[in-house]
Amino acid sequence: xxxxxxxxxxxxxxxxxxxxxECRSLDFQATTMFWYxxxxxxxxxxxxxxxxxxxxxYEQGVEKDKFLINHxxxxxxxxxxxxxxxxxxSFYICSAPGGGPWGGQxxxxxxxxxxx
Amino acid sequence: xxxxxxxxxxxxxxxxxxPIINCAYENTAFDYFPWYQQFPxxxxxxxxxxxPDVSEKKEGRFTISFNKSAKQFSxxxxxxxxxxxxxxxxxxxxxxxxxLIFGTGTLLAVQP
Numbered sequence: 001x002x003x004x005x006x007x008x009x010x011x012x013x014x015x016x017x018x019x020x021x022e023c024r025s026l027d028f029q030a031t032t033m034f035w036y037x038x039x040x041x042x043x044x045x046x047x048x049x050x051x052x053x054x055x056x057x058y059e060q061g062v063e064k065d066k067f068l069i070n071h072x073x074x075x076x077x078x079x080x081x082x083x084x085x086x087x088x089x090s091f092y093i094c095s096a097p098g099g100g101p102w103g104g105q106x107x108x109x110x111x112x113x114x115x116x
Numbered sequence: 117x118x119x120x121x122x123x124x125x126x127x128x129x130x131x132x133x134x135p136i137i138n139c140a141y142e143n144t145a146f147d148y149f150p151w152y153q154q155f156p157x158x159x160x161x162x163x164x165x166x167x168p169d170v171s172e173k174k175e176g177r178f179t180i181s182f183n184k185s186a187k188q189f190s191x192x193x194x195x196x197x198x199x200x201x202x203x204x205x206x207x208x209x210x211x212x213x214x215x216l217i218f219g220t221g222t223l224l225a226v227q228p
Contacts, residue, residue, distance in 0.1 A: 006159075034215070043205060043218045044160070093159050097214055104150055105216055107159035 002028050002098030006108035013084055014116055020080045021111045023050075023094030029074035030096035034105065035067075038091040050077040050094075084115040118143060120208050122219030129196055130227050137191045137222045139206035144187070146217075147210035151180065151191045154203045154221075163204075164191075196226045 003026040013019045023033055031052045036044040048069050049057040056069035066088075068080040081088055091112055095105040121140045129135045139149075147168055152160035166173045166180045166189065173180045177194040193200055206219040 004159075032214075041223075043220050046215060046217075049213070049215065091157075095159075095216075104148075104162050104165055105214070106162065107152075110157070110159045112157070 002026075002096070002106040004094065004096050004106050004108040006092075006094060006111050008111060009109060010112040010114075012114045012116060015085055016083055018080055018082045019084060019113060020078055021092055021094075021113075023077045023079070023096075023108055025075045025096045028096075028098060030077075031074060032097060033071065033077040034095045035069065035077075035079050036093045036095065038093060038110075040091075044093065047079075052077075081113065084113070086115045089113055089115045118217055120206060120217050120219045122206050122222060124222060125220070126223040126225075128225045128227060131197060133196050133226070135193050135196055135200075135224055135226070137204055137206070137224075138188065139190065139208075139219050140186075140188045141208050141217075142187065143208070143210070145211035146208040148208065148214075149180070149182065149189050150207050150216070151178070152205045152207065152218075154205065160205060193224075196224075198226045198228050200224065201226050 005024045007022045033050040035047045038044045047062045050069045050071040052071040058064045071077045091110050093110040095107040098106040150165035151163045153163050154160040164175045164178045168184050179192040182189045204222045207216045209216045
């Protein structure tokens with residue numbers, strides 16, 4: 001199946017700083033990627049849709065100025081958490097449509113963010 | 117209408133048993149129903165998926181049953197093994213976008 005990578009796999013940052021998370025499709029091109037947030041023992045919550053060459057589309061309630069998304073190329077999307085606070089600590093996961101007859105989204109391994 | 121309801125929240129079975137996880141949806145525009153398996157600290161992995169034009173799909177030990185009229189679908193895991201212990205999420209997408217709407221998840225424990 002299609003492979004999606006994320007970097008870093010975990011990051012610790014201090015409150016008030018910014019952190020960037022990368023999402024790459026390794027063996028296919030993705031004009032669209034999705035960013036999710038997952039709190040412990042909870043489901044995945046879609047934050048935004050990243051569109052190559054245009055602005056991201058944010059879900060209701062997600063602060064676009066806090067979670068900056070840039071889809072720089074057909075294989076790379078980045079999520080920057082600006083002025084991070086402890087409540088931003090979470091597991092961030094990206095996905096990309098992998099195509100094929102059954103469609104399907106392929107997920108990255110996730111990035112664990114801890115804000116101290 | 118965008119929700120996907122999943123049950124049970126948690127499930128314990130003995131090795132070799134057949135856990136069944138159920139999901140229900142309201143939005144008739146949904147036309148793609150995948151199941152994902154997630155281990156702690158990892159991203160979800162696509163297990164199996166179905167579209168509404170078939171009532172059942174089997175891949176290895178995993179089977180999806182789909183009831184279009186009832187707007188329900190379920191995952192069956194045959195001959196379950198301790199290695200199947202994970203959280204399982206159903207999801208649905210369709211309509212104008214391919215955004216996935218996830219169920220709340222089921223924590224499965226398969227006891228040896």
